[in-house]
Amino acid sequence: MLRIEKLTKTFGQNTAVDAASVTVDKPQMIGIIGRSGAGKSTLLRMLNRLTDHTSGAIHFEGQEITALKGAAKREWQSQCAMIFQQFNLVPRMDVVSNVLHGTLNRRSTLATLFNLYPTEDIHRAIDILDRLGIAEHAPKRAEALSGGQQQRVAIARALMQDPRIILADEPIASLDPMNAQVVMQALRRIHEEDGRMVIANLHTLDTARRYCDRVIGMRAGRIVFDADPSKLTTSMAREIYGAGAEFSESATSTEIETLDATEKAKMEAEAYV
Numbered sequence: 208m209l210r211i212e213k214l215t216k217t218f219g220q221n222t223a224v225d226a227a228s229v230t231v232d233k234p235q236m237i238g239i240i241g242r243s244g245a246g247k248s249t250l251l252r253m254l255n256r257l258t259d260h261t262s263g264a265i266h267f268e269g270q271e272i273t274a275l276k277g278a279a280k281r282e283w284q285s286q287c288a289m290i291f292q293q294f295n296l297v298p299r300m301d302v303v304s305n306v307l308h309g310t311l312n313r314r315s316t317l318a319t320l321f322n323l324y325p326t327e328d329i330h331r332a333i334d335i336l337d338r339l340g341i342a343e344h345a346p347k348r349a350e351a352l353s354g355g356q357q358q359r360v361a362i363a364r365a366l367m368q369d370p371r372i373i374l375a376d377e378p379i380a381s382l383d384p385m386n387a388q389v390v391m392q393a394l395r396r397i398h399e400e401d402g403r404m405v406i407a408n409l410h411t412l413d414t415a416r417r418y419c420d421r422v423i424g425m426r427a428g429r430i431v432f433d434a435d436p437s438k439l440t441t442s443m444a445r446e447i448y449g450a451g452a453e454f455s456e457s458a459t460s461t462e463i464e465t466l467d468a469t470e471k472a473k474m475e476a477e478a479y480v
């Protein structure tokens with residue numbers, strides 16, 4: 208399906224991604240891990256052509272993605288929707304309009320100018336919000352929602368494009384553990400139920416382990432690990448993160464737990480002492 212061959216990106220003297228090769232045969236849910244600066248975001252950005260590559264190639268179902276230009280490049284970008292850590296919603300605009308923004312590249316300038324959307328698109332947007340459990344928030348301004356709800360709006364906006372691939376750059380890095388769990392479950396469901404490929408940069412090991420079929424570890428631009436999560440031993444993780452004996456799983460992992468309400472209240476109360 209997806210073939211990344213010796214993909215390289217240099218910024219001046221700095222090689223951000225160094226001859227990365229990945230082959231994906233079926234729509235998997237893939238987590239990319241590695242320390243800050245390892246090249247995770249650059250790899251994702253090259254995948255959806257936000258960043259131009261220096262050398263190597265990306266192929267998707269017979270098409271050379273790295274060679275696309277103009278309208279063909281935009282068509283590819285709508286097929287691989289991107290989700291960001293900071294949600295990138297329009298804060299003062301209502302939720303449903305934010306979601307409808309996902310159809311922008313299909314609409315005429317005039318329709319966009321006057322904020323006109325076909326009724327069927329509006330129904331679809333509400334259906335997608337409903338599927339993500341946030342339909343009741345459709346008329347609210349995006350800024351009135353919690354972080355986890357906003358990230359689900361961003362996922363809904365991505366789904367509006369009916370993408371083949373969802374690229375998520377640290378989708379839960381700004382969320383508390385409960386919301387992180389809800390967002391990861393939403394991505395997992397979209398992967399399982401719709402058969403969409405999901406590739407997510409993740410800052411915690413345990414999230415990658417828990418939700419992904421495959422984990423790619425990057426270090427200094429190179430892919431140093433690529434296997435199913437069961438092979439991700441602590442020593443392997445140490446290798447990926449380039450950490451010494453001081454490395455512990457908890458250093459990179461915020462264990463996601465379903466805190467029950469009383470426990471949470473207790474913790475909050477203690478925080479005020």
Ligand SMILES: Nc1ncnc2c1ncn2[C@@H]1O[C@H](COP(=O)(O)OP(=O)(O)OP(=O)(O)O)[C@@H](O)[C@H]1O
Pocket residue numbers: 218221222223224241242243244245246247248249250
């Ligand atoms: N636009 C840019 N111009 C110059 N250098 C860049 C640019 N974008 C990234 N880099 C460099 O490329 C390398 C990889 O950066 P990248 O953002 O891909 O890492 P990352 O793994 O996503 O890190 P983080 O976990 O902090 O998000 C870093 O050394 C970074 O400084």
Ligand SMILES: [Mg+2]
Pocket residue numbers: 247248249376408
């Ligand atoms: Mg990054």
